[in-house]
Amino acid sequence: MTLLESRRVTAPVRRRGTPRRRGGGGLAGYFFVGGYAILLLAFGVFPTVYAFYLSLTNDRGQFTGINQFVKVAQDYRFVPAFTDMLLYLAMWLVVLVVLTVLVAVVLRGRMRPGLSALFRFLFYIPGALAGVASVLVWLFMLDPAVSPVSWLLDSLGLHTFAAVLTPGNLPVIFVLIAFWTGAGGWIVVMYGALNNIPDEVLEAAKMDGAGPWRTAWHIQVPMIRQWIAYMAILAFAAGTQLFVEPQLLQTASLGRVTPTWSPNQLAYVFAFQQGDFNGAAAISVFLLALGLIGAGLLVRRSDMFKVDEG
C-alpha cells in the first residue's frame, strides 16, 4: 500500500523537476561524467576503433577489406573454438536464467528474512573472489587426487584429473565455474528486482487463488522480465569473452586442454604466438558482432528500453 502511494507522490515531482535541473547543474554534471568518459574513450572506444582498423589492414598497413575475416574464418581452429563457446553459452545462459530466478523467487517468498539474507550472502561470496582464484579453487575440486569431493568424481567414473578434463566435459566444467562465481551477484540483483513488485499485486494474485508457483510464473517473472533480459545480455557478453578459465585449465592440465578452446584464446594465439595482430583483431570484431546481435535480439524481444507509461 505505502509503496504504491509514495510512488504516486514522487513521480510527478521528478517529472516537473527534470527540465529545471538540466539547465542548472551543467558544469558539475560534465565534471562527474568526465572521468568515466575519458576512461571509456581510452580503454573502450579507442581500442574498438583500433581493432576495426587492424582487422581491415595487414601488417604492412595496407587495406585488406574482408580478407582478414576470411582468413581467420578459414583457420582450422575457428569453427571448433566458436562451437565450443556457443555450446558453453547456451548451457550457461539457460542454467543462469532458470536457477537465479528460481533461487531469487524462493529466497523472496518462501523463506524467513534472516535466513534469506544469510543465503544471499553465502551465494555472493564466491563472486567476490577474483576470476583466477576461483579457477584455482576448481582445479582442486576437479582433481580426484586432492578433491574434497573425490568420492563424487569417483562415482562418476572419473578417477584421474585427465579423465575429468576430457573435451566433452569442458563446457560443463566452465558452466560450473561461471555459475559458482557469477550467479551469486545475479541472485541478489533478481531478489532486488522482485522486491520492487508492489505487495498489492501479489496479494491480489493470492486472493484470486494463485499459489506460490503460479504467482511466480504469471506475476513475478513477467514483472522482472527486463531485469532477466539485462542479466542475459551481460552474461552473454561475458560468456563470449571466456578466456581465463580455459587458459588456466590448459596450463594446469599440462596442455591436455587445447590452447585455442575459446575464440578469445584463438585471438590470443594469433596475436602473441603467430604475431598476427590483424587476424586477432578480426576475431575480436567477430565477437563484437556476435555480442551486438545477441544484445539487439534480447533488447527487442524484451522491450527493455520501453518506457513505462505507469
Next chain:
Amino acid sequence: MRTPNLPRSGSRRTAVRAAVAVLSATALTALAGCASAGSTTATSASGAASFKPATQDATSTVTVWADSTRLPSVQAYQKSHPDVKLNIVTYDGSADGSTYLQTKIQLFDRTGSGWPDVVFGSPTDVTWASRPTKPGATAFAAPLDQNLVPQSTLDNFAKGSLTPCQYDGHTYCLRNDIAQVVLWYNKTLMDRFGYTVPTTWEQYQALGEKVAKEHPGYLVGSVGDTNSQESYFWSSQCPAFQLTDPDTLRTDLSSPDCTRMSNLLDTLIADKSVSTQGFFSQGFAKDSGSKVLMANGPSWYGQYLFNAAFKTPAGQIAAAAPLTWDGETTAATGNVGGGVWMVSSHSTNLKASTDLATWLTTSDANQAGAPTYPAYVPAADAWLANPDNKKYFATDVSSAFKTAANEVWTGWSNTKFSDATAWSSVVLPALTAGKTLTATLPAWQTAIADEAKSVGYKVTTQ
C-alpha cells in the same frame, strides 16, 4: 554523455539503408583490389643481415630472464663478477610448451622497449627469435657468431647440439644442456625380480609383458607426459616433425618407423605395464612412484624424476644406453628439452651479456655443478667427473650418457611450433578415453599438419 535518442522506426529504416549502402560500398572496394591478409613474418629477410647493435654502454644493467632451475647459476655469476650490474628475473623458462617469452617479446617489439638482455629459453623459442616478429623489427636474438662468441667456442658444443640455434647460416643461441634419452631402470627392483636390462626394443616389449604377468602394478614406462612423444617416437625415428627444407615440414605418422612404436606401446598399455598417466601428473609420484621399474627418458629423469619427484632412495637407479631395434646396428635416441641461452639484439651491453651467456654455458665453474647435462663437451666431461652428479645412482651413468649424447636422431626438427601441443591436446585425451595410440596417429598427424600450416610451413605427408 547521454545516449542519443533512438531514431523512430521511419528514420531508423533510412539509417539502416544508409548503413547497408556504406557497407556494401566498403565491401566492393574491399573485393576490388586489396592486399593479402597474410603476414610477412614468415618470408621476411633474415635478421642477421640487418643486425645493427644498439648504442653500447658498458656500464648498463644486464637484465636476465631465467627459469628457477638456472637461477642459482646466474646468481653464482653475479657472485664471481660483482662489478657487473645484473637484474635477475625468474620466469617459466618456456617449459612444457609455455609461450610466455614469445608473448612478451611480441609486445616489446610493438612498444619498442622492455626487452631483457639475456634469456634462458627452449629450442622452440629460437625459431621465432631468430627472425623478426613483424616488418621493420629486428630479430630478438643476436647472431652470436658475428663478433660476439669466438668460432672456437662454438666448435666445442656437442655434435648437433647447436643445430636448433642455427638459422640462415648464423648461430642465435648457446645450448645450455642436452637431454638425450636413455633407458632408466631401478637396479634394486630388477635384481630382485631377476630381470636383465633390455638392449633392444623387442626385449623391452617382452619384459614389459612379463612384468604385467609376474608383477602387476609395476611399470616399464609412461606415455602420459607432455614430452613422452620425444622419449618414444623420436627414439623410434618417426618422421613426425621433419623439416625437409626450412619451410617444408614432413609429417608421416603412417610410416613403419612410427607404427612399430605405437604398436609396441599399445601392447604394453593394454597390459597396464605402460601407464597413460604422466610421470609428472598430479598424484603419480604418491601412487605409483615406487613402482616404476624402467623409464625410457631424458638424462634429467635421474635427478628430477626419480630423486626429486619419486624420492627413490639413492643407490637404486641406473641408466642404460639407448635401445636398438632388431636388425638395426646403430641406436637412435630422442631428446627431451635442453635449454638455450639467447642474447638480445637490442641489448645496450652486448659485451657483458655475451660474457654471461658464455660463462653460463661453457665454464666448468658453472657447468660442472649444473643440474643438467652440459651441451659444451669440455664442460660435460667436467660434469661427469663431478662425483656429486653421480653419487645418487647405483652404477656409473657416464657411458650411457656419453653414448646417448652422440646418438640423438637429427630427423626430429626444431619447428616454429611446439611438438607438445598436438600430443597433449589431441593424443593424450584420446588415450584417456580408451583409444589406442595406433588408432590416434591419423588425428595426431592432422593436428600437426594443421598447426604447421598455421605458422606458415608447407606440409607433406609422404
